[in-house]
Amino acid sequence: DPKIIQKPKYLVAVTGSEKILICEQYLGHNAMYWYRQSAKKPLEFMFSYSYQKLMDNQTASSRFQPQSSKKNHLDLQITALKPDDSATYFCASSQDLDWGGYEQYFGPGTRLTVL
Amino acid sequence: GDSVTQTEGPVTVSESESLIINCTYSATSIAYPNLFWYVRYPGEGLQLLLKVITAGQKGSSRGFEATYNKETTSFHLQKASVQESDSAVYYCALGGTGGNNKLTFGQGTVLSVIP
Numbered sequence: 001d002p003k004i005i006q007k008p009k010y011l012v013a014v015t016g017s018e019k020i021l022i023c024e025q026y027l028g029h030n031a032m033y034w035y036r037q038s039a040k041k042p043l044e045f046m047f048s049y050s051y052q053k054l055m056d057n058q059t060a061s062s063r064f065q066p067q068s069s070k071k072n073h074l075d076l077q078i079t080a081l082k083p084d085d086s087a088t089y090f091c092a093s094s095q096d097l098d099w100g101g102y103e104q105y106f107g108p109g110t111r112l113t114v115l
Numbered sequence: 116g117d118s119v120t121q122t123e124g125p126v127t128v129s130e131s132e133s134l135i136i137n138c139t140y141s142a143t144s145i146a147y148p149n150l151f152w153y154v155r156y157p158g159e160g161l162q163l164l165l166k167v168i169t170a171g172q173k174g175s176s177r178g179f180e181a182t183y184n185k186e187t188t189s190f191h192l193q194k195a196s197v198q199e200s201d202s203a204v205y206y207c208a209l210g211g212t213g214g215n216n217k218l219t220f221g222q223g224t225v226l227s228v229i230p
Contacts, residue, residue, distance in 0.1 A: 004160075031216060042119070043161075043206070043220040056217055090161070097216045101149050101168040104218060106161040 003027050004107035006091050011112045013081050020067075021076040021110045023091030031055075031097040032074040033104065034066060038087040049074055050097040081114045088112070117142050121207045121221035128197050129229050136192040136224050138181075138207035148209040150183050150190040151218065156203045164192075164205070202228045 007022040025032060034046040048056040052068040063085075065077045078085060088109040094102040121138040128134050142148040152164040152174075165174035170185035179194045190207060207221040 033216070035218075040222075042222045043208075043218075045217045045219065048216060058217065094216060099216075101166065101210075102216065103163045103166065104216070105163075106153075108160045 002108070004091060004093060004105060006089075006107040006110050008110060009108065011110055013112065013114050015081060015083060015114060017081050018077065018079045019081065019112070021078070021089050021091075021112070023074050023076070023107060025072050025074075025091070025093040025105070025107075027093055027105060028072075029093035029095050029105070030071070031094045031102070032068070032072075033092040033094075034074065034076050035090045035092060035106075036087045037090065037109075038084075043090065046076075047074075048097060055097055078112075083114045086112055086114045117144055117148075117209060117219045119207050119209055119219055119221035121205075122224045124204075124223070124225035125227060126224055127227045127229060130199055131196045134192075134194045134197045134201075134226070136205055136207075136226070138190045138192065138221060140188050140190065140207070140209045140219075142188075142209055145209070145211050147185075148211065150181070151208040151210060152179070152181055152190075152192050153206040153208060153220075154203045155206070155223075161206070197226075197228045199228045199230045202226055 004025045037043045067075045088111045091107040092104040094104045122136045149168040151166045154164045165176040167174040167183040173182040208218045
């Protein structure tokens with residue numbers, strides 16, 4: 001059974017619209033993350049959450065807003081979508097945040113295409 | 116900022132041959148980073164292959180090895196004899212220690228093993 005669920009798997013949006021990417025983890029972890037991988041670029045860290053609190057934000061744009069309604073949920077709302085937002089977005093989780101050696105487990109990703 | 120550079124792929128190796136994928140890092144914001152190799156097999160999600168959190172130590176998994184060399188800021192991945200099932204994309208990553216679990220990834224190296 002998948003331990004980290006991301007929905008949808010594929011998403012097509014028009015410029016200017018708003019979308020929400022869903023992430024749920026069933027590992028009992030306390031820390032969750034979002035990463036993004038654009039074409040021909042490395043995976044890039046976006047956010048980290050610990051116990052539903054934002055801990056680190058490396059995303060310059062306020063158009064990206066994580067939302068944590070439950071401990072094991074970390075959704076990503078993206079507003080005013082631009083073609084440059086086209087990427088695969090990965091959710092990840094780890095046992096905790098306070099020690100960098102914890103393994104991060106990754107979801108399968110949501111591939112977003114903005115036309 | 117922090118960065119990771121790894122062998123540019125694709126890399127093609129014949130089965131039973133040896134493999135080395137180079138990884139060097141620059142950790143400007145972290146004194147003693149944790150180092151990781153992640154792998155994505157075809158059709159699967161990103162998963163941890165091995166990690167080393169102490170400089171000078173070696174990590175190993177599934178026949179792969181990597182040594183954390185602080186002097187040369189390297190973390191090369193090696194395997195003495197590859198198998199066709201090792202065909203995948205390999206990512207080198209560095210992570211923070213204590214309160215900062217952000218991972219900085221290299222661009223990934225596509226490995227194809229020819230039977």
